[in-house]
Amino acid sequence: VSSLSEIDPALTRARELTLKHIRSGPALWIKPPGDTEPNHPDSRFYHPWYPEHERLLKAGWKPFEPGRKWDTVVLFGSRQKEENRRLLQASRSLSGDLVYFVLPNEYGAKSLKRELSDLTEEFVGRKSRLCVVPGGVDGDPELEATEPNSAGFESAPGLFSWDKVDRGSQLLSEVLAEERLRSPVVDLGAGWGYLSTGLPEKLEVHLVEADRRGLEAAKVNLSSRTAHFHWADGTDTGTLPQNLRGKIPTVIMNPPFHTHKKADPVLGGAFVSTAAWLLRRGGVCYFVGNVHLPYQKIASHFFSQVDLLRQKDGYQVLRGKV
Ligand SMILES: C[S@@+](CC[C@H](N)C(=O)[O-])C[C@H]1O[C@@H](n2cnc3c(N)ncnc32)[C@H](O)[C@@H]1O
Numbered sequence: 001v002s003s004l005s006e007i008d009p010a011l012t013r014a015r016e017l018t019l020k021h022i023r024s025g026p027a028l029w030i031k032p033p034g035d036t037e038p039n040h041p042d043s044r045f046y047h048p049w050y051p052e053h054e055r056l057l058k059a060g061w062k063p064f065e066p067g068r069k070w071d072t073v074v075l076f077g078s079r080q081k082e083e084n085r086r087l088l089q090a091s092r093s094l095s096g097d098l099v100y101f102v103l104p105n106e107y108g109a110k111s112l113k114r115e116l117s118d119l120t121e122e123f124v125g126r127k128s129r130l131c132v133v134p135g136g137v138d139g140d141p142e143l144e145a146t147e148p149n150s151a152g153f154e155s156a157p158g159l160f161s162w163d164k165v166d167r168g169s170q171l172l173s174e175v176l177a178e179e180r181l182r183s184p185v186v187d188l189g190a191g192w193g194y195l196s197t198g199l200p201e202k203l204e205v206h207l208v209e210a211d212r213r214g215l216e217a218a219k220v221n222l223s224s225r226t227a228h229f230h231w232a233d234g235t236d237t238g239t240l241p242q243n244l245r246g247k248i249p250t251v252i253m254n255p256p257f258h259t260h261k262k263a264d265p266v267l268g269g270a271f272v273s274t275a276a277w278l279l280r281r282g283g284v285c286y287f288v289g290n291v292h293l294p295y296q297k298i299a300s301h302f303f304s305q306v307d308l309l310r311q312k313d314g315y316q317v318l319r320g321k322v
Pocket residue numbers: 005160161166169188189190191192193194195208209210211214232233234235253254255256257
């Protein structure tokens with residue numbers, strides 16, 4: 001078994017431009033693609049995404065330790081503007097001298113560049129932009145900072161539906177409120193913990209999520225209840241606590257449906273397979289998906305019975321029994 005979570009090809013492309021222009025010497029690399037080689041033995045990396053973090057460790061990188069100042073910080077941007085702003089601000093306070101910020105054009109490089117009033121240099125190439133800005137700026141250096149979102153929960157830019165509740169998740173939550181659930185519950189791909197926040201307090205929950213920032217936010221959102229947090233890869237059961245295998249009566253999830261740009265039912269299929277791995281005999285998995293994705297068919301390979309519980313606004317809530 002191994003991860004089905006892929007390296008972002010747009011970032012590997014942008015990396016070529018970065019390697020061509022950055023100065024040599026130790027640097028802190030933030031969110032480099034997982035197949036990047038360390039540029040220097042004293043360089044460090046930070047990646048909140050579990051499969052990428054693991055790949056980078058295998059490639060020989062040492063992880064980031066807070067408290068050290070860097071002359072050079074290299075930041076790989078994402079599709080989400082607020083996340084880019086947040087991490088750029090943290091990078092500028094972690095760096096004492098220079099920040100290299102690289103962004104593929106399709107992630108909004110041009111518009112972000114307009115926000116960089118003190119841009120010192122810019123390189124353009126391979127459908128990407130590399131912007132150089134000064135460090136030494138006072139600000140929050142915390143890479144996993146969380147903040148309240150507009151729905152009143154703790155969250156962080158970069159997470160799925162970070163600033164509002166997703167419509168599909170809300171529909172699943174409505175259905176769960178009408179079911180009698182048994183404890184413990186695994187919330188697979190938990191994000192900032194929305195689905196778990198709606199469960200009766202007496203149920204013990206296990207949250208599995210690849211993005212550490214999601215778990216940090218969920219710890220705040222679920223502080224009043226018994227909850228366990230697992231930074232792991234939901235597509236690779238080898239990364240989950242092995243003592244959960246076949247022991248869980250209830251799994252709830254809104255599986256990921258995108259790999260970078262493309263819609264990808266394979267990822268959702270892997271989550272269904274992981275749910276079946278977790279469930280004990282007679283256990284049930286509740287999940288929601290877009291009606292256009294073939295979840296009912298996929299689920300029928302793993303569960304002895306699959307029921308459609310609700311269909312609304314383009315989403316289906318399904319229940320699979322092992
Ligand atoms: C559609 S979102 C649902 C989030 C949350 N449960 C909700 O309902 O709002 C899917 C979640 O799965 C997470 N995810 C995607 N791939 C993953 C993987 N390989 N391992 C663990 N979590 C993953 C994403 O980060 C995201 O939080």
